[in-house]
Amino acid sequence: MGEIILTMKGIDKSFPGVHALDHVNLEIRKGEVLALMGENGAGKSTLMKVLTGIYKKDSGTITYEGKEVEFENPRAAQDAGVVIVHQELNMLSHLTVAQNIFIGREIMNGKMIDDAKMNEESIKLFQKLNIEIDPTEMMGNLTVGKQQMCEIAKAISHDAKVIVFDEPSAALTEAEIEELFKIIRDLKKKGLGIVYISHRMDEIKVITDRVTVMRDGTYVGTLITKDCTKDDIINMMVGRVIYEDPKAASTVPKDAPIVLKVEHLNAGKMVRDVSFELRKGEILGFSGLMGAGRTETARALFGADPKESGDIYINGKKVEIKDPMDAVKNGIGYLSEDRKRFGIVVGKSVAENTTMAALQNFMKGLFINKKKEDQVSWDYVKSLKTKTPTVETEVVNLSGGNQQKVVIAKWLTRDCDILIFDEPTRGIDVGAKSEIYTLMNELVAQGKSIIMISSEMTEILRMSDRIVVMCEGRKTGELDISEATQENIMHMATQRK
Amino acid sequence: MAGKVKNAGSRTTNPLVEKIGGQRLVVLLVIITLFSFFSIKSEAFRQYSTILSILDYSYYITFMAIGVTFALITGGNDLSIGTGMVCYGLIGGFLITKMGMPVGVGLVVTLLCGILMGVLNGTLVAIMEIPPFIATLCTMMIARGLGSIVTGSMSITWPPLATEQGWFRSIFKITIGDTKYPLGFLWVIILIIIMTIVLNKTRPGRYIIAIGSNKEATRLSGVNVVKWHMLAYIICGLFTGFAGIAYAATFQAVAPGTGAGLELDAICGAIIGGTSMKGGAGSIVGTLLGVFVMSMLKTGLPYIGLQANWQQIITGIVLIVAVLIDVIRTKKSGK
Missing domain, CATH: 3.40.50.300 (P-loop containing nucleotide triphosphate hydrolases)
Known part of the structure; x- marks a missing residue:
């Protein structure tokens, strides 16, 4: 089990009329994929937004690499090495891949943007991820899967130590998901801490090491993935058994019009x-x-x-x-x-x-x-x-x-x-x-x-x-x-x- | 869980304010404030004749504004209303003064021209799917040119009140005994009520709002979006026809080549009144109030020594504030 890189403890956050997070705990370890699960509205996204400085927490502590931190904004979190790969990709389709990756921190040559250098750097990033994407291609011409790879490349270009994937597989094909998992395993091997938010139970079983479950803004518990069943996780999420077996036979009469x-x-x-x-x-x-x-x-x-x-x-x-x-x-x-x-x-x-x-x-x-x-x-x-x-x-x-x-x-x-x-x-x-x-x-x-x-x-x-x-x-x-x-x-x- | 979501999304406003519409209430207060301010500052402003003139200058803008509110609610726009209004007034007046037709015919033709233009705009926007800004920019130019061609670039003087044919001027300002009454305001109120009902209680209104909110979802519900989208522009055209009549009745003469820019007054009025530029939201009463802010500024500012240029600047600022309110509201509800 890896060393702890980031701990969130007793995180509390209220919005007018909603107690969105009620003393939530989370522990991210190096070289490990942590699943964060819960029904819609359980508070997963809010927790991640608190982590990356989009929201200010009301109370609780975040300890990152042994020091207590509070990121002012997503940029500060990025600079410290904590990044989110969002479900909805923030891509500019009329710019090239490289221009997207380096948006906001373009590599300059004097007063001019150095596109050639950015293309080079992008290729290096892609090599690290073992993927092949042409950095001069327009972002809009890539498939959703490839766009996501670019987003990941952008994340690691920040020297990320913790990467949060927010429902990354929602728009991907099976083949693309396989490729994504390969990258995640690679990142894991390199010692990064990874948080994986998803509703897809099958993926959780395949890619994650531990599962932290939230329900209605509270921390329910954490399980070791390989020691638990889907039903265990679902039960923690909803507090009831609902997982049903496949339909055995058609209920439609043979002569139905x-x-x-x-x-x-x-x-x-x-x-x-x-x-x-x-x-x-x-x-x-x-x-x-x-x-x-x-x-x-x-x-x-x-x-x-x-x-x-x-x-x-x-x-x-x-x-x-x-x-x-x-x-x-x-x-x-x-x-x-x-x-x-x-x-x-x-x-x-x-x-x-x-x-x-x-x-x-x-x-x-x-x-x-x-x-x-x-x-x-x-x-x-x-x-x-x-x-x-x-x-x-x-x-x-x-x-x-x-x-x-x-x-x-x-x-x-x-x-x-x-x-x-x-x-x-x-x-x-x-x-x-x-x-x-x-x-x-x-x-x-x-x-x-x-x-x-x-x-x-x-x-x-x-x-x-x-x-x-x-x-x-x-x-x-x-x-x-x-x-x-x-x-x-x-x-x-x-x-x- | 739904309860929570609801709480998170709703704003903490007084239910009464919510019902009347926060922005309309604010606009009403602005009108009262402006009126009080001008009245205190200037004795001349307090006169009945001033109020009469505020109303006089508000009719044609109000009619255009009611019409364009429908176009705006679909998420579109209609820039052709300003020059269009003048064009229809010219054509109608031309028939009366140069062709010797009765005033009634002139009035009907003025309205028909408006409806025809609405059909044209609707065809361009709803069927051919040309962006409304471009489509109506083109018809705006067409209307301006057409008015000049029909009248041979001559101004048209609709029959004055004193003549037998001048009865139509009394539609808007009637003289009983020695007093002039703003009869036009009555028509405005009636049309406001009718169009408010059309917008909120009938199928065309419901669909026009739905188209502005989400045209594709409306289409996929099996609604004939082309028809209702087009109707919004036809309503706009019809009211521009009304505006043309009001314009002819208010002013001595209608001059070709004019009218450009007046559409902006009407659009400003609608937006100040809370109609969203993105479509899907708007109210006719709000539009009326918005127009009153505009005409109050137009008439009032000269009384405190600020001339037309200042009026432009102040109107610009008022509009920015109104749009800001819309932007902030959209941001809030978008969360």
């Missing part, structure tokens, strides 16, 4: 000749790696993006879907993977979002029947167990899981029979996740049909009745849940046609 049939759908490079069927009361899982074209397929089907060719049949009848209006008229609802951009109007109330797709049913003559709108919205708040004080509350104030419920309410208000859930639990904490699952199961029990796009294998195996696997814009396989395993799905997901 086909509600949606898609034939030879083509849209751009990402959707090539995709055909599938959806039965009444079925959850059809769409699995695949990032960039497999699943979201693009859903968007083309929904009319959100133009399609080149392909036929869509609803309840056996051929329909024309040119734009989302047509799709909604045909009873299709789309729950986007990017809720804030495509799913909800964050600045508007729960009620306004709930009726967005079906406002015509809430009219009294020329006017919106506010009473009915509030009543229906409140009914959904109750039946979906959305946590919101009122229906007038702006959705920006709700947590991810509750925002997702508002989007579900929107499509239920429109009485859609076919719902496309694109990454239904992305950014949603474990507790709310199982609520969303229960809800989806209730919906199909009521006779709705669901297409579920998911990048989480456990989610696919737990929820789907049937699974369509895509790779690089093509459908590469279809499995009944009874025959699906992680291995055969992954095999199809990497099978280029």
Whole structure:
């Protein structure tokens, strides 16, 4: 076990109305990867913001390399060797890789910026990480994975001794995650202290040495990763057992009618000749790696993006879907993977979002029947167990899981029979996740049909009745849940046609 | 947990203030303060005729401002309203004075011109997806040129009050006995009420706000965003038509080539009144109050010896403050 490099002890932080951190402890050791886990809102990010000087702590001590410290701002923390690699990358896409890495501390040659020298230095950094990126490439032309590598290179260029990774894998493909892990192991070997924040249990098991769990702003405890199970960690996070086994067999009768049939759908490079069927009361899982074209397929089907060719049949009848209006008229609802951009109007109330797709049913003559709108919205708040004080509350104030419920309410208000859930639990904490699952199961029990796009294998195996696997814009396989395993799905997901 | 999130996001404001709208309350106080200040400083300002003239000069700006509020709420803008207003006034007046048509026809044509321009702007912005600033900058120039061409670069004098055809001037300022009454203010109030209801209680209003808040999410909800986006510009055009009538009724003559810059007064008014330049938020009452701040400054400052140049500077400062409030508010709610 490595020597302790950084200790946070009794850290306390309050915001008006919220006790965000309640005497939290954290210990980072050299040559070790520490997982920091907890549901959304548990206080992980706040703790890291206190560490790097974005927030001032109310009380408690931070000891770094044997001395008590309090960083004034992220810059001071960086200079001392404590850096964060953020989940959302702070990259300037129109500058080169090297220019990004050295932004704010450009290498000068007299009064002029020395680009050549910065390129050289960047290459040296990349060599340290054993990765190959052209420092003169525009940042915007890199994949998300490569951009993250650049962010890491930037971090180590500060002579970092402690690196915090804030959900680094969220946007990465499996291959990129592997590469990231290789780098993290390298950094670990070099004696750096690493904090790894993630919701992905599988990764925690693979990459971390210890797990510190937080819940509701408090420190719950620390476990040795190899000595504990996923359930141990989840139990500490939520205080209850929720981990469920995969679905054993399809719950859809063999003779259930086909509600949606898609034939030879083509849209751009990402959707090539995709055909599938959806039965009444079925959850059809769409699995695949990032960039497999699943979201693009859903968007083309929904009319959100133009399609080149392909036929869509609803309840056996051929329909024309040119734009989302047509799709909604045909009873299709789309729950986007990017809720804030495509799913909800964050600045508007729960009620306004709930009726967005079906406002015509809430009219009294020329006017919106506010009473009915509030009543229906409140009914959904109750039946979906959305946590919101009122229906007038702006959705920006709700947590991810509750925002997702508002989007579900929107499509239920429109009485859609076919719902496309694109990454239904992305950014949603474990507790709310199982609520969303229960809800989806209730919906199909009521006779709705669901297409579920998911990048989480456990989610696919737990929820789907049937699974369509895509790779690089093509459908590469279809499995009944009874025959699906992680291995055969992954095999199809990497099978280029 | 949701409760916590809520607490963290909400501001500690009085619920009543929240309901009326903090900024509108502030603007109202500013108006009262300005009015009191000018009244104390200058005896001439305290006259009924001054109030009348403040109102006179506010009508056309108010109408433009109500219209442009809709464009602003979609997250867009309409720069064509200033020269457009003059252009429609010229065309309407041309039909009356040069073509010998009845005043009623002139008024209707003035409105129709506004609506047509709204359709054009809406087509450019909502269908062709040209950035609103550019699209309406172009139509602003088109309107200016068109007015001059139609009238052969001549000023148009709409019929004066004394003539038989001059009845339309009484729409805004009616003389009963020896007293003049600002009848126009009544129309303003009525239109304010109607448009407030349209914005807050009807589908077009709801969708126009939604488009300004998040156009893509609105589109993906199956809403016909092109139609409602376009409607915002048509409403703007219609109200510019109203403004054209008010302008013709207030001033002796309408001169071609003028009007540029007036759109900025209207946009300033809307923004001072709390309409967000980013779209998604705004109120018609706020716009009215904002316009009053502008006209109060315009009319009041000369009375305390500050001429037009000073008025420009002070208006500029007021606008910066108003926008700052918006920026700070957006930052707070963005957290």
